[in-house]
Amino acid sequence: MSDKKTIVMFSGDLDKVMAGLIIANGAAAMGSEVTMFFTFWGINVLRKAKKIKVKKDFMEKMFGWMMPRGAEKLGLSKMNFGGMGALMMKDIMKKKNVNTLPELIESAQMMGVKMIVCTMSMDVMGIKEAELIDGLEFAGVASYLGEAEESNVNLFI
Amino acid sequence: MSDKKTIVMFSGDLDKVMAGLIIANGAAAMGSEVTMFFTFWGINVLRKAKKIKVKKDFMEKMFGWMMPRGAEKLGLSKMNFGGMGALMMKDIMKKKNVNTLPELIESAQMMGVKMIVCTMSMDVMGIKEAELIDGLEFAGVASYLGEAEESNVNLFI
Amino acid sequence: MSDKKTIVMFSGDLDKVMAGLIIANGAAAMGSEVTMFFTFWGINVLRKAKKIKVKKDFMEKMFGWMMPRGAEKLGLSKMNFGGMGALMMKDIMKKKNVNTLPELIESAQMMGVKMIVCTMSMDVMGIKEAELIDGLEFAGVASYLGEAEESNVNLFI
Numbered sequence: 001m002s003d004k005k006t007i008v009m010f011s012g013d014l015d016k017v018m019a020g021l022i023i024a025n026g027a028a029a030m031g032s033e034v035t036m037f038f039t040f041w042g043i044n045v046l047r048k049a050k051k052i053k054v055k056k057d058f059m060e061k062m063f064g065w066m067m068p069r070g071a072e073k074l075g076l077s078k079m080n081f082g083g084m085g086a087l088m089m090k091d092i093m094k095k096k097n098v099n100t101l102p103e104l105i106e107s108a109q110m111m112g113v114k115m116i117v118c119t120m121s122m123d124v125m126g127i128k129e130a131e132l133i134d135g136l137e138f139a140g141v142a143s144y145l146g147e148a149e150e151s152n153v154n155l156f157i
Numbered sequence: 158m159s160d161k162k163t164i165v166m167f168s169g170d171l172d173k174v175m176a177g178l179i180i181a182n183g184a185a186a187m188g189s190e191v192t193m194f195f196t197f198w199g200i201n202v203l204r205k206a207k208k209i210k211v212k213k214d215f216m217e218k219m220f221g222w223m224m225p226r227g228a229e230k231l232g233l234s235k236m237n238f239g240g241m242g243a244l245m246m247k248d249i250m251k252k253k254n255v256n257t258l259p260e261l262i263e264s265a266q267m268m269g270v271k272m273i274v275c276t277m278s279m280d281v282m283g284i285k286e287a288e289l290i291d292g293l294e295f296a297g298v299a300s301y302l303g304e305a306e307e308s309n310v311n312l313f314i
Numbered sequence: 315m316s317d318k319k320t321i322v323m324f325s326g327d328l329d330k331v332m333a334g335l336i337i338a339n340g341a342a343a344m345g346s347e348v349t350m351f352f353t354f355w356g357i358n359v360l361r362k363a364k365k366i367k368v369k370k371d372f373m374e375k376m377f378g379w380m381m382p383r384g385a386e387k388l389g390l391s392k393m394n395f396g397g398m399g400a401l402m403m404k405d406i407m408k409k410k411n412v413n414t415l416p417e418l419i420e421s422a423q424m425m426g427v428k429m430i431v432c433t434m435s436m437d438v439m440g441i442k443e444a445e446l447i448d449g450l451e452f453a454g455v456a457s458y459l460g461e462a463e464e465s466n467v468n469l470f471i
Contacts, residue, residue, distance in 0.1 A: 003463070005459075008312070010172075010173065010176055010314075012235070015324075015355070016324065019322075019324055019353060019354060019470075022455055023455060023458075023459070026454075026455040026456055026458075026459055027459055030459060032459075039176060040172055040176060041172070041234075041235060059245065059248070059249055059252075062245075063245075063249075066236060077355075078326070079380060079381075088376075088377075092373055092377075092438055092440075093438060095373075096437055096438055098438060120179075123253055124246075124249055124250060124253055124255060126249075140183075141179055141183040142183055142187060144180075144183075145162075145180070145183055145184055145187060145189075148309075148310045149160070149310060151310075152462075152463055153459070153463060153465075153468050154310050154312060154468060155312075155322070155468060155469075155470040156176075156312040156314050156470060157324075157470050165333075165469070167329075167330065167333055169392070196333060197329055197333060198329070198391075198392060216402065216405070216406055216409075219402075220402075223393060224393075277336075277412065280410055281403075281406055281407060281410055281412060283406075297340075298336055298337060298340040299340055299344060301337075301340075302319075302337070302340055302341055302344060302346075302467070305466075305467045306317070306466055306467060308467075311467050311468060311469060312469075313333075313469040313470060313471050
């Protein structure tokens with residue numbers, strides 16, 4: 001068994017995404033191959049901050065409008081208080097010199113962490129490739145399972 | 158180490174249950190042995206849709222009445238809006254030809270995915286065997302751990 | 315690969331913490347080495363019930379005041395109804411002779427389950443060592459990954 005790590009990023013909550021990215025960055029820094037498989041709410045983490053013009057039907061527009069657009073917009077899973085909690089958390093992390101989500105994503109990508117986006121979730125939620133940040137791969141559950149089988153650490157976050 | 162997968166199905170949220178069942182079906186289709194261990198809220202996924210007459214004390218009745226009865230009744234973990242979100246999601250999945258939860262459960266069972274229900278959780282929540290769908294096994298945490306140790310992918314959903 | 319189990323305890327919800335501790339106790343009873351890595355909301359599980367005098371800045375005081383102080387104070391992830399759900403659940407578990415959270419923590423520690431607290435999370439949330447129960451270790455993500463790599467079961471709860 002190789003020294004790989006595979007993390008399913010299902011959640012789109014600031015705190016959980018933070019945990020996933022810190023583990024991924026840590027593992028990559030220690031020399032492991034890391035794959036993150038973004039699915040469902042997790043895909044929102046990878047949306048570009050600005051609105052991208054793409055063709056969507058009514059439901060896709062609704063979903064796209066209701067879900068957070070990118071890593072800067074995520075809320076906490078607990079004590080979010082309409083965004084106040086997330087702001088407080090980000091303020092504290094800045095003071096404590098903890099990296100922000102966009103910084104963690106960038107450093108993960110620079111260290112070669114493979115980020116795969118679940119194509120079925122994209123289809124269901126009406127998210128298009130053009131709306132997501134660069135440097136991603138696009139695949140389905142079979143691809144995830146192939147990576148997971150070769151990993152010595154598997155997490156679902 | 159064998160090619161087994163073991164998934165703890167703790168959550169009873171439509172979106173998470175969907176993720177767990179898609180991974181389980183995918184793995185089974187690729188020839189892996191798969192065990193799903195349903196515990197806590199996850200057990201609601203396996204409840205029959207219609208009310209079954211069983212003897213329950215007051216608290217068990219309360220719990221049984223408050224929890225969703227079966228895979229058709231689950232809500233989303235986010236943006237559920239009193240069931241509206243779940244309906245929207247199911248509507249979209251139908252249009253995109255994604256299998257429904259009951260279909261995913263059926264296909265998993267047909268491909269031999271082993272579904273174990275946590276007996277301690279059943280006892281705590283007052284759920285009886287007669288209230289659950291057919292084809293399940295009943296066991297405790299030791300049985301789960303036995304399966305998990307032999308697996309090359311372990312997830313807690 | 316050794317017979318180790320490693321569990322990330324991210325959640326501070328009564329039901330999820332219960333699941334994590336039951337798996338940890340079960341594995342330890344079956345002879346496995348078990349490491350629990352408490353991070354983020356999970357750290358609240360280990361807070362002492364009584365208020366401890368420590369120096370904190372304003373934000374740390376706010377966080378400390380809003381988060382539950384110890385295993386007795388946790389709420390359910392679903393159907394908590396401002397604490398009513400958690401009380402009901404604890405009442406039922408008592409009647410069914412299921413161990414309480416403090417009992418599960420104690421038995422885990424007595425069986426040698428290693429409990430590591432994430433120092434970065436402590437720093438962000440302003441939790442000090444003096445506020446936590448005895449018998450804990452303090453380390454970061456690299457230490458977690460070291461344990462996880464040697465484990466045949468890895469969970470994120």
